[in-house]
Amino acid sequence: MFKSCRFPYGIKMEESGALSVFPAVTIILRTKKGEELSVVALIDSGATISAMPKNIAPLLGIDCKKGKVLRIYGVGNKRVTAWQHDVTIELGGNTMILPVAFLDDNAIPRILGRGGLFEKFIIIFDEQKQRTLFLEPKARSRIDSLIP
DSSP states (O other), X not given: OOOOEEEEOEEEEOTTSOEEEEOEEEEEEEOTTSOEEEEEEEEOTTOSSEEEEXXXXXXXXXXXXXXXXXXXXXXXXXXXXXXXXXXXXXXXXEEEEEEEEEESOTTSOOEEOSTTTTTTSXXXXXXXXXXXXXXXXXXXXXXXXXXX
């Protein structure tokens, strides 16, 4: 069973110098040797799978080109080759294995998509408080009681 957790939105500086916020989470990626790599990722409800730049794979002890080949389409219908691997991550004290596509592009952001993650939690993007809530499934009855 997974426990609830929350994360403040991330902040980035645009090229114009303006600050913007986005739903972000700090996750810990586990290497094949059990070592930890802490990264910040964008939470993307529009992404069917989590994605990372391919330069992260060797840090985890993964030969990305040995994974299942995928063709990922992003913004502007741009196609990028990717390789899918199962990766152990820790999110707010919860450890899980997620399918991750390592994209043949080192300039892409780290993305946490729906696959393997969204079915484990009730996820709420709280724009007003600029935070993302990951609620344990047993919270569903409380949420259901709020909205008839």
